[in-house]
Amino acid sequence: MNIQHLTMDKIWLAPLAGYTDAAFRILCKRHGADVLVSEMVSADGLVRDSRKTEELIHFGEEERPYAIQIFGSDPLIMAQAAEYCLRFNPDLIDINMGCPVKKVVKRGAGSALMTDPPRAAAIVKEVKTALGGRVPLSVKFRSGWDANSLNFMDFGKLMQDSGADILCLHPRTAKQMFSGTSNWQHITQLAAQVSIPLVGNGDIASPEDAMRMYQECGCQSVMIGRGALGKPWLFSQIKEYQTTGRYSPVTQNKLHQTMLEHIDLALEHKPEWVVVKEMRSQLCHYIKGIVGGSRLRHRINQCRDAQELIAVVAEVGILTMTDS
Numbered sequence: 655m656n657i658q659h660l661t662m663d664k665i666w667l668a669p670l671a672g673y674t675d676a677a678f679r680i681l682c683k684r685h686g687a688d689v690l691v692s693e694m695v696s697a698d699g700l701v702r703d704s705r706k707t708e709e710l711i712h713f714g715e716e717e718r719p720y721a722i723q724i725f726g727s728d729p730l731i732m733a734q735a736a737e738y739c740l741r742f743n744p745d746l747i748d749i750n751m752g753c754p755v756k757k758v759v760k761r762g763a764g765s766a767l768m769t770d771p772p773r774a775a776a777i778v779k780e781v782k783t784a785l786g787g788r789v790p791l792s793v794k795f796r797s798g799w800d801a802n803s804l805n806f807m808d809f810g811k812l813m814q815d816s817g818a819d820i821l822c823l824h825p826r827t828a829k830q831m832f833s834g835t836s837n838w839q840h841i842t843q844l845a846a847q848v849s850i851p852l853v854g855n856g857d858i859a860s861p862e863d864a865m866r867m868y869q870e871c872g873c874q875s876v877m878i879g880r881g882a883l884g885k886p887w888l889f890s891q892i893k894e895y896q897t898t899g900r901y902s903p904v905t906q907n908k909l910h911q912t913m914l915e916h917i918d919l920a921l922e923h924k925p926e927w928v929v930v931k932e933m934r935s936q937l938c939h940y941i942k943g944i945v946g947g948s949r950l951r952h953r954i955n956q957c958r959d960a961q962e963l964i965a966v967v968a969e970v971g972i973l974t975m976t977d978s
């Protein structure tokens with residue numbers, strides 16, 4: 655796929671391990687997301703025991719354009735994993751250089767790579783060679799390891815010079831994890847410095863936020879993660895806002911129907927017992943801000959099968975919303 659098609663004024667759904675499975679990705683796509691990214695996939699896992707890891711990769715035609723995100727620290731294993739991913743025919747391969755989670759960082763992967771730029775560059779070069787121009791390559795990273803090592807400018811430039819086709823910046827440090835606010839000035843600075851497309855990410859929770867990121871930062875695309883949880887319609891609201899300057903609030907009926915659609919999609923992709931367990935955290939995001947939400951949350955957590963879940967969700971249709 656042409657890089658322009660992936661990046662010119664596109665809205666990406668961020669990878670969120672544990673949330674952005676096929677059901678949620680498809681839901682977001684139906685509600686206006688342009689580019690979808692898999693949950694992060696271990697390169698070591700793919701190369702060693704591919705069957706289990708492959709479950710995270712599978713996607714349907716409805717999900718295109720689709721990126722598979724891999725993480726790891728060994729350039730040759732990353733290259734092998736990227737090549738392996740090509741048999742699934744993705745539209746893009748993304749390398750995770752931003753994950754701050756301990757079990758990833760202690761293996762030298764994710765955001766740990768920002769402390770070892772030569773290794774990060776070697777990974778990009780090897781993966782690029784393995785892809786052989788068949789699909790573009792993107793790199794997702796943070797502002798730096800901590801406040802004393804903000805190296806996103808040099809790092810971004812190095813990733814570009816090593817062969818990345820697209821960059822994605824989440825402007826927090828690894829040490830910050832997800833606390834505080836992201837520093838959009840870093841996106842602005844990087845966008846002015848690199849010649850390849852930049853996807854801006856961090857704290858977009860409304861159409862106004864998305865527009866502000868485009869206008870203030872000069873990035874080609876925006877990426878939304880947590881803001882879409884329980885609000886998959888955010889993508890279409892952003893598009894409506896971009897074209898008309900206004901957007902439709904979400905009605906109670908739409909909220910209810912979207913929750914049901916999410917459960918249906920989940921049941922199409924996973925066994926019922928897994929859906930009942932995993933939908934607890936997903937559904938709780940939808941009912942934030944509605945009157946009676948905490949009682950519903952408690953009941954959702956007690957559900958034992960999909961039938962019960964659907965019955966509890968039906969009550970959302972009759973509760974009062976306080977926030978759209």
Ligand SMILES: Cc1cc2nc3c(=O)[nH]c(=O)nc-3n(C[C@H](O)[C@H](O)[C@H](O)COP(=O)(O)O)c2cc1C
Pocket residue numbers: 668669670671672673692693694723750752753794824832855856857858877878879880881
């Ligand atoms: C629960 C959770 C899981 C995440 N999983 C991934 C992941 O698998 N790969 C990745 O690059 N980033 C991951 N991230 C980071 C997000 O993609 C994104 O960069 C970050 O949440 C900031 O964007 P947001 O404010 O729009 O959520 C995760 C974040 C959260 C909260």
